[in-house]
Amino acid sequence: MHDAGHDGDHASLAVPPWLQPHASAVPATGAWRPSDHPGHRRFMTMAVDRAFVLEGGGQLHDVTIAFETWGELAPDASNAVLVCHALTGDSHAAGPAGEGHATPGWWDEMIGPGRPLDTERWFVVCANVLGGCQGSAGPASPRPDRPGVYGPDFPVVSIRDMVRTQARVADALGVERWAAVVGGSMGGMQALEWAVMHPERVARLVAIATCTAATAQQIAWWSTGRRAIALDPKWRDGQYYDAADGDGPHAGLALARQISQVTFRSDDVFTDKFGREPVEPLHGRFEMWQRFQVERYLDYHGTKLARRFDANSYLLLTKAMDLHDLGRGRGSLAAALGRIAAPVLSMGITSDILYPSYQSRELVDGVRAAGGTATYAEIDSPHGHDAFLIDIDQVADALIPFLETTP
Amino acid sequence: MHDAGHDGDHASLAVPPWLQPHASAVPATGAWRPSDHPGHRRFMTMAVDRAFVLEGGGQLHDVTIAFETWGELAPDASNAVLVCHALTGDSHAAGPAGEGHATPGWWDEMIGPGRPLDTERWFVVCANVLGGCQGSAGPASPRPDRPGVYGPDFPVVSIRDMVRTQARVADALGVERWAAVVGGSMGGMQALEWAVMHPERVARLVAIATCTAATAQQIAWWSTGRRAIALDPKWRDGQYYDAADGDGPHAGLALARQISQVTFRSDDVFTDKFGREPVEPLHGRFEMWQRFQVERYLDYHGTKLARRFDANSYLLLTKAMDLHDLGRGRGSLAAALGRIAAPVLSMGITSDILYPSYQSRELVDGVRAAGGTATYAEIDSPHGHDAFLIDIDQVADALIPFLETTP
Numbered sequence: 001m002h003d004a005g006h007d008g009d010h011a012s013l014a015v016p017p018w019l020q021p022h023a024s025a026v027p028a029t030g031a032w033r034p035s036d037h038p039g040h041r042r043f044m045t046m047a048v049d050r051a052f053v054l055e056g057g058g059q060l061h062d063v064t065i066a067f068e069t070w071g072e073l074a075p076d077a078s079n080a081v082l083v084c085h086a087l088t089g090d091s092h093a094a095g096p097a098g099e100g101h102a103t104p105g106w107w108d109e110m111i112g113p114g115r116p117l118d119t120e121r122w123f124v125v126c127a128n129v130l131g132g133c134q135g136s137a138g139p140a141s142p143r144p145d146r147p148g149v150y151g152p153d154f155p156v157v158s159i160r161d162m163v164r165t166q167a168r169v170a171d172a173l174g175v176e177r178w179a180a181v182v183g184g185s186m187g188g189m190q191a192l193e194w195a196v197m198h199p200e201r202v203a204r205l206v207a208i209a210t211c212t213a214a215t216a217q218q219i220a221w222w223s224t225g226r227r228a229i230a231l232d233p234k235w236r237d238g239q240y241y242d243a244a245d246g247d248g249p250h251a252g253l254a255l256a257r258q259i260s261q262v263t264f265r266s267d268d269v270f271t272d273k274f275g276r277e278p279v280e281p282l283h284g285r286f287e288m289w290q291r292f293q294v295e296r297y298l299d300y301h302g303t304k305l306a307r308r309f310d311a312n313s314y315l316l317l318t319k320a321m322d323l324h325d326l327g328r329g330r331g332s333l334a335a336a337l338g339r340i341a342a343p344v345l346s347m348g349i350t351s352d353i354l355y356p357s358y359q360s361r362e363l364v365d366g367v368r369a370a371g372g373t374a375t376y377a378e379i380d381s382p383h384g385h386d387a388f389l390i391d392i393d394q395v396a397d398a399l400i401p402f403l404e405t406t407p
Numbered sequence: 408m409h410d411a412g413h414d415g416d417h418a419s420l421a422v423p424p425w426l427q428p429h430a431s432a433v434p435a436t437g438a439w440r441p442s443d444h445p446g447h448r449r450f451m452t453m454a455v456d457r458a459f460v461l462e463g464g465g466q467l468h469d470v471t472i473a474f475e476t477w478g479e480l481a482p483d484a485s486n487a488v489l490v491c492h493a494l495t496g497d498s499h500a501a502g503p504a505g506e507g508h509a510t511p512g513w514w515d516e517m518i519g520p521g522r523p524l525d526t527e528r529w530f531v532v533c534a535n536v537l538g539g540c541q542g543s544a545g546p547a548s549p550r551p552d553r554p555g556v557y558g559p560d561f562p563v564v565s566i567r568d569m570v571r572t573q574a575r576v577a578d579a580l581g582v583e584r585w586a587a588v589v590g591g592s593m594g595g596m597q598a599l600e601w602a603v604m605h606p607e608r609v610a611r612l613v614a615i616a617t618c619t620a621a622t623a624q625q626i627a628w629w630s631t632g633r634r635a636i637a638l639d640p641k642w643r644d645g646q647y648y649d650a651a652d653g654d655g656p657h658a659g660l661a662l663a664r665q666i667s668q669v670t671f672r673s674d675d676v677f678t679d680k681f682g683r684e685p686v687e688p689l690h691g692r693f694e695m696w697q698r699f700q701v702e703r704y705l706d707y708h709g710t711k712l713a714r715r716f717d718a719n720s721y722l723l724l725t726k727a728m729d730l731h732d733l734g735r736g737r738g739s740l741a742a743a744l745g746r747i748a749a750p751v752l753s754m755g756i757t758s759d760i761l762y763p764s765y766q767s768r769e770l771v772d773g774v775r776a777a778g779g780t781a782t783y784a785e786i787d788s789p790h791g792h793d794a795f796l797i798d799i800d801q802v803a804d805a806l807i808p809f810l811e812t813t814p
Contacts, residue, residue, distance in 0.1 A: 054693075055693070056691070056692055056693025056694075057691060057692040057693065058693075155693075156693040156694060156695055158693065213683060214683065215674060215677065215678050215683075216674075216677035216678050216680070216681040216682060216683065216699070216700075216701040217669065217673075217674040217677045217678070217701075219683070219699050219701050219702065220665075220668075220669045220677060220701050220702070220705060221669060223665075223698075223699075223701070223702045223705065224662065224665050224666050224669065224705070226695075227662050227665065228635060228638065228662060231635065231638050231639055231658050231659060231662055232638055233640045251638050252638060255631065255634050255635060255638055258627075258630075258631050258634065259631050259666060261627075262624065262627045262628060262631065266624075267622060267623075267624040267763065270622065270623035270624045270627060271622050271623050271624070273623070274623040275623060276620060276621065276622075276623065276626070276732060284463070284464060285463055285464040286461075286462070286463025286464065286465075286562075286563040286565065286726070286730060287463075287563060288563055288633075288722060288723070288726055291630075292623070292626050292630075292729065293623075294623040294624075294626050294627050294630070295626065295627070295630045298627060298630065298631070315695060316695070319693070319695055322699065323693060325683060353760065356674065
């Protein structure tokens, strides 16, 4: 296919056929829809009688949150662990892919009988975040007040808003106090907010590869992803839900994912895995859209996310991460950290370029300076930010003994 | 402007007005055109009698290269220094902005009377690269064979092709042997190829913040920028040169620049410079397209590049960097490095996340292992990859004594 040569009729820079090879088969949004199989999800609807007022000023009514549970809640409700998911995660933290679940549990190796979060002992809960797209209220959700979905009218949500919805799930489940709240990346932001907003409800806090406030560089990365989505003409100012299959903002969402995928991994791992291998031999001819293997990998991950995610949710959740700032409205970061009653296990990843390990160490220093208890554990991994999803053994090595401590 | 609230008619995610604020005033390409003022440029046209056959298989005829010179060539032609520019640089390495030159010289502090590359002593030359857009043959250039510009028909060029055009410029100037070939980033790739392709013509080699072969991570970064351009509907498969002002692929090129701009700088500097400051006070209301200062900075740099660069050139030159591999077709990297006769000054930057300093150290190790002479100097800077354009004093501290050595 690369032998067309450079005659006058051959546009060597012309659009690559693989940029949207998946388009025709893919719905405009990869969101879970109420008509889809519920899978392992359970649902709770809140804010029925009065509005759920968001931190940033918007309001929502009849807010549905999808969640999943594993194990049994003890009679004294002392064994509940909340697991908070990251940007493109959802309530399906454990279990196989199947009807209603496009992917296997994102922390499947971590959760289950005999696994680090042993469901013979712990009652594990994971809720899809507010603003998400896998069953909880988000842009792809039907509006309660009139036909159609929220689309671009869905208000900006914050990490604190997510936690407030999770607190209502906890109430409904009869969980007064979590034995632990655990999360990595955006999940870690939620875990931190839990411990600050509801110190009495969090017995142990596990924050992995996360930060107390988004840095300018993190904002910069996420903002490029948002601009990629906005650049896609099929995003249509967020009004793409009625678009035909294949006519959604897949290319923009895929590019956003590609950018973040580079920040999720590391130079070393990319070199080991892909080196400079081309997808097809170059045979001494260079063409613009020939790909190296690493490009195929990025295209694959972009396409894959576009099949199972919603572009407007991606905008909302990355904005929530940019707005993440434990100290906001609380006087100072130190004051916020001073509210944490739980002992903290903070885990950093040696090769993380997105949420560098110094942020996880600073969390420890900050909690200690505020009079709290904090332990640092480092995941020594070449895998970059995603190591908390990959190097499960190292996460478990720190997590399991921490769960045994008396808070 | 952020007080619109969340009533039903207000789409909070809707397209931000600033995404293309510059569009109406900007030509479809920011390339220099033959009808523009030449500025300080000189021109040389090569491959008039027979084709210039490119490494990747394409052919070009009547290839014009724009270059600039500073100082006077000594009668024995012993004082010529070639400066090679990086991705978005051009022949205007020194001198003010003015007619024909949208920006001041990109290394202005480095080049001039009494400056580190003292033009009272050295004859300094800088040529716009083949495939570029500031006077040398590239996609925005008129075709010699028929009306119109090359556009997307311009073939993929390699770093070696760039060097071959520069060698002809050297011939024309009467420079048999450069006293030094100096470059950073993509300029360093050219400098390295010079020393391998023409060992007898390079007395000293200065390679700054560059690599002997692009890594998978580097390919990944540049590939996201190319996809940003391709995603812009105004790119039109590269056929945008006849588009009205404001109707070119500015948004795609701007996004490509934004992505790279993050890789050009560092976490520390972004934190120091921007922190978490919003452009306008949030007043407790969160809106999707509110910007933090770092976002305004990225938008500014994106917009700025779109005004002075050509999107198809950006595709070509990033592809040339991805294809950069000193060892290609030479048996091995070691064999290639073994051809270098010049002593090598390799400079790395402590905070560089795009071309990490280990690559500059590996170059030194490789040259030495191949029997050559190499020195490593580190630019200790928080500024990231761009430090070679910012921390001129440190570059000069290593460069000046190196230029005094007897090769």
